[in-house]
Each structure stands twice: as C-alpha cells, then as structure tokens.
Amino acid sequence: MSGTDEIELGEVTGGAYSSADWPIAAGMLQFAGINRDGGPILEAPPAQWRSILSPVAYEGFTALELGNRWFDLTLAGEESRSALREVLDELGLDVPGYIVAGRPITDAARTAENLRYTHESIDAAAAFGARVLCIGLHPFSARRPGAPLWFWTEQDNVYDDDPAIYAELVSMLRELGRHSADVGIELSVELYPGTAVGTAARAVQLISDIDLPSVGLNPDLGNYVRVQGPIEDWQDVVVATLPLANYWHVKNYSRTEDPFAGTATTVPSGLDVGVVDYRKALRFALARGFSGTIVTEHYGGDGIAVSAANRDYLRRLLAAILEEPLPRA
Secondary structure, three states: OOOOOOOOOOOOOOOOOOOOOOOEEEOOOOOOOEOOOOOEHHHOOHHHHHHHHHHHHHOOOOEEOEEOOOOOOOOOOHHHHHHHHHHHHHHOOEOOEEEEOOOOOOOOOOHHHHHHHHHHHHHHHHHHOOOEEEEOOOOOOOOOOOOOOOHHHOOOOOOOOOHHHHHHHHHHHHHHHHHHHHOOOEEEEEOOOOOOOOOHHHHHHHHHHHOOOOEEEEOOHHHHHOOOOOOOOHHHHHHHHHHHEOOEEEOEEEEEEEOOOOEEEEEEEOOOOOOOOHHHHHHHHHHOOOOOOEEEOOOOOOHHHHHHHHHHHHHHHHHHHOOOOOOOO
16 A cells, blocks of 8 residues: 555444543653652652642543553552552543553563563553553663664664564463453553564464454554654554554654655654544544554653643544534534
8 A cells, every 4th residue: 555545444333432431541651660769659659649640630631551660560569559549549540551561571581581570460450450451572771871862763673583483472472362361351462663563464463373352452553653764654554453453552753754765754743743644543443343442642742741632632533433413612
C-alpha cells in the first residue's frame, strides 16, 4: 500500500463502549520513579503519590496506565499496594493496564530472571485489578549525560532472526499467555522496531505462532513512524496489526524526509497533526472489533496536557465513528 492509497475502513455497527465511557488512560512517560529524596517512589509517603498523580485527575483522566518503572508492584508490599489503591480511588483513577518496561525476556543475559519477573508481574497486576499486562521486547536505557534529547535518534535495536531464539520466544510468550489467562487478564506485546515485533509481518507471525486468545498486540504506531530512516507505510501496519490488538498506545510524530540520503527527522506531535491519521486508524480498528483500552502517550513539553488534548480528540473521533447524536449548544 502506498501513502496515497486508502485503507478499506469497513463498517462499524457498534462499539464496546460509547465515546464518553471508552477507557482512555494516561500514560506515565513523564513520571520519574524516584521520590523527592532521590529514593524509589515506593518509599515515598502516600501524600507524595497523591501530589504526583493529582495532575492526571485535574486534566480530566479517569484511568491511568501504571508502570513498573514508577511503581513496581512486584516489589511493593501489601500495605503499599493498598495505600496506592486508596490514593487512586480518591483521585478517581482506574488502572486498566500495567506495563512492564526494561525487562525484556529477549535479553540473553537475563532471560530466566526477566521471565520470572514477568510471571510475578502478571500475578501482581491481576491482584491490583489491572485487566491487561503490557510487555515490550526492547531494552530500556536511562538517558546518558550528553546524549541526544530524543533516544530514538540513536541507533535502534538490531533483530536477531535466529530460528532457535525465535522458537524460545514463542514458547515463553505462550507460557506467559497461559498464566495471564489463568488469573483473568490479557497479555499485550508492544510493537517496537528492531525486535520480533519490529515489522508488521513479524508481529502478525508472532501472534499467529503463539496462538492464544489471551495474547494480543499493542500496535504502537508512534514507535514505527518516529524512526529516523525508511519506514513501513503506517497504513500497512494498521491493516496488518490492528485486527490483533487488545491494548493500544497512541502517540504521533511529524516527519521530514530526505529520500536521497534515506534519512528522516522526527519530532513528537499531537495525534491530530502527525503522520498517522488516527481518524482512519481508529475507524479501521473498531470495524475489526477492537474493544481495548487506549493509552495516550507523549514525549516532551507538558506531556500530561498533550495527552489530555489527545484524549479529547479521540472521544470526538469515537462519537463520529459510532454515529452518536450530534452535540447541541
């Protein structure tokens, strides 16, 4: 599909929710996992948690994607988890999803450790009330002093297509998927360049090989279109991956390309002005039965405010796609 081709959107006969109550959660990209004293956020008093999270509620969110880099549920005791739940309840924030970042089961030096950690995270997420555990197959490195502002401007991961490594990955994800189903939650694998889900075709193949209803994709299109080099047409990625989506990170980027050098410059943008046309992508997703949580993310600036504006944009799109009554003054 070329960039000028149109996605065959299909008919939307209804949605799992209305535009007003579709679960749209705030991401936590702007939240550091350290407290005011420089220690882990787990050691902060609940009053500090409330102070940190209250802007999410003030921006109108009613849901938050909790992440292990901010509050690691596997390390928190029952008292801490209960205290955080009380803070979230006070702020009116549901936690539909829990994301595990920086602990990929594809890390050859830590495969067994990270697999065990992911199993522990599944249990912890289910006990906390999350409905999805999202995992990445990419590593995470803290920004080094003097490093470029945007981490994606540096060299991306290089995928190792060794069949034995791939077979082991499928086996581990199938094991995690069965565990997720046993405790009543779903597992979602985040699309990311340079990994086993680094292209649309590889992502589809992986989910097909796992072959479990409890395992789906998080088709984070932003992770693709921000690559500073040649990329797949985002519409091809939409068509291939969104029918397999059970959870969805949304963010957008603007691109300026140099086709002669094969390079591009990318910067974060609002959902409505970047490369991906989310009006098309969302309609396509709903026509294929998508009913999962959407998580708004944004790098740079006041990411919470931008995420809130993106949430409002999505709700307008949902209202139009679901053909709800027009708003009246």
